[in-house]
Amino acid sequence: MDSSPQTELYFIRHxxxxxxxxxxxxxxxxxxxxxxxxxxxxxxxxxQLGCRVELILTSPLVRAHxxxxxxxxxxxxxxxxxxxxxxxxxxxxxxxxxLTDWQMAHPVSRLALVxxxxxxxxxxxxxxxxxxxxxxxxxxxxxxxxxxPPAKDAIGHSTLFWLAPPQLLL
Amino acid sequence: MDSSPQTELYFIRHxxxxxxxxxxxxxxxxxxxxxxxxxxxxxxxxxQLGCRVELILTSPLVRAHxxxxxxxxxxxxxxxxxxxxxxxxxxxxxxxxxLTDWQMAHPVSRLALVxxxxxxxxxxxxxxxxxxxxxxxxxxxxxxxxxxPPAKDAIGHSTLFWLAPPQLLL
Numbered sequence: 001m002d003s004s005p006q007t008e009l010y011f012i013r014h015x016x017x018x019x020x021x022x023x024x025x026x027x028x029x030x031x032x033x034x035x036x037x038x039x040x041x042x043x044x045x046x047x048q049l050g051c052r053v054e055l056i057l058t059s060p061l062v063r064a065h066x067x068x069x070x071x072x073x074x075x076x077x078x079x080x081x082x083x084x085x086x087x088x089x090x091x092x093x094x095x096x097x098x099l100t101d102w103q104m105a106h107p108v109s110r111l112a113l114v115x116x117x118x119x120x121x122x123x124x125x126x127x128x129x130x131x132x133x134x135x136x137x138x139x140x141x142x143x144x145x146x147x148x149p150p151a152k153d154a155i156g157h158s159t160l161f162w163l164a165p166p167q168l169l170l
Numbered sequence: 171m172d173s174s175p176q177t178e179l180y181f182i183r184h185x186x187x188x189x190x191x192x193x194x195x196x197x198x199x200x201x202x203x204x205x206x207x208x209x210x211x212x213x214x215x216x217x218q219l220g221c222r223v224e225l226i227l228t229s230p231l232v233r234a235h236x237x238x239x240x241x242x243x244x245x246x247x248x249x250x251x252x253x254x255x256x257x258x259x260x261x262x263x264x265x266x267x268x269l270t271d272w273q274m275a276h277p278v279s280r281l282a283l284v285x286x287x288x289x290x291x292x293x294x295x296x297x298x299x300x301x302x303x304x305x306x307x308x309x310x311x312x313x314x315x316x317x318x319p320p321a322k323d324a325i326g327h328s329t330l331f332w333l334a335p336p337q338l339l340l
Contacts, residue, residue, distance in 0.1 A: 049337065128305045135298045137317075137331045147307075161307045163333040167219060 004150055005103035008110040009127075010046070010053060010162075011120040011144040012071070015039035017063035027061045027087075031070075035140070038166060039067050042141045043074025045169045053077045053110040059086035061116070067141075068114045077112060086115040092123045092155075099151040120144065130156030141166040174320055175273035178280040179297075180216070180223060180332075181290040181314040182241070185209035187233035197231045197257075201240075205310070208336060209237050212311045213244025215339045223247045223280040229256035231286070237311075238284045247282060256285040262293045262325075269321040290314065300326030311336040 016035030023029045031039065046052075056077045058068040068080045085094045102109070113120065122132040124144045138144060145162030148154045186205030193199045201209065216222075226247045228238040238250050255265045272279070283290065292302040294314045308314060315332030318324045 129299060129303060133299060135327070135329050137329050157305070159305050159307050160333060161335065162338065163330060164338055165331065168332065168334055168338050 005107045007148045009146045010112040014064040014067040031066045039070040043071040043076045053112045056080040056112045059115040088116045096151045127158035128160045139165045175277045177318045179316045180282040184234040184237040201236045209240040213241040223282045226250040226282045229285040258286045266321045297328035298330045309335045
């Protein structure tokens with residue numbers, strides 16, 4: 001039997017947030033009421049589908065952090081951690097060293113990553129194809145599911161099993 | 171305003187069929203009872219999601235043809251057409267000449283393609299990335315959604331907007 005580490009990743013884009021330009025700092029834009037409600041509904045549906053995760057990793061930006069808090073309230077995970085590398089422009093390669101350590105302690109697990117576009121779909125494409133493009137569409141509160149082998153082999157050798165707009169999860 | 175042709179493709183893998191080896195001809199394997207019921211449920215859900223299509227194109231193999239008949243009964247489309255190129259091993263390039271003609275008459279439209287793995291996910295990846303891999307997982311009655319520009323430019327310039335296992339559609 002194969003006992004190599006295997007991790008299911010759920011890339012979740014933050015919910016609908018206040019428009020650009022309405023806050024002095026882009027990082028401070030919060031979710032709208034609609035964004036909060038939809039995020040909760042998506043969290044409930046993911047739990048219903050049996051997709052609870054061990055940990056939610058979140059971008060430090062307010063709209064991602066709020067998304068994560070709502071997903072925790074929906075019981076998608078018992079806890080979360082904030083990672084600066086999930087802020088816009090963060091590099092997958094830096095996160096893979098975190099994943100290496102995680103997989104040592106958790107050979108088989110599920111994680112959710114809450115962040116931003118185009119980074120999330122770019123990371124997912126690097127894992128699945130070894131290169132990125134702008135040809136995957138991840139809407140706000142949309143989810144990409146990728147199954148990842150040991151972190152050192154992950155790039156280009158992961159498997160895409162979901163790409164879902166919120167419409168499919170409501 | 172852009173008036174270029176744009177086509178939404180729903181690649182739908184046939185439903186659960188009788189095991190390999192139970193029929194002398196692989197082409198003749200029919201759907202199981204579970205396969206029929208699940209296909210109907212997926213058809214109903216696609217209609218509910220507003221994904222009716224103009225036409226279902228189907229592989230001539232029995233399990234694909236039966237899948238198409240059930241999707242027609244669910245009112246996913248008004249009609250279907252059988253294309254030999256959708257049988258296992260068929261080449262996308264050959265189908266794109268069909269699509270060119272279709273787009274002349276139907277600049278904006280939706281089509282469903284019912285067929286087999288690994289061909290469907292390979293075609294979808296050629297459209298989105300210009301090359302294929304085994305890294306997309308399309309389960310039986312699963313659906314891949316791809317938005318396609320004019321057929322002559324389609325390879326490598328299409329957009330992935332769905333990859334859904336049946337679990338997400340039931």
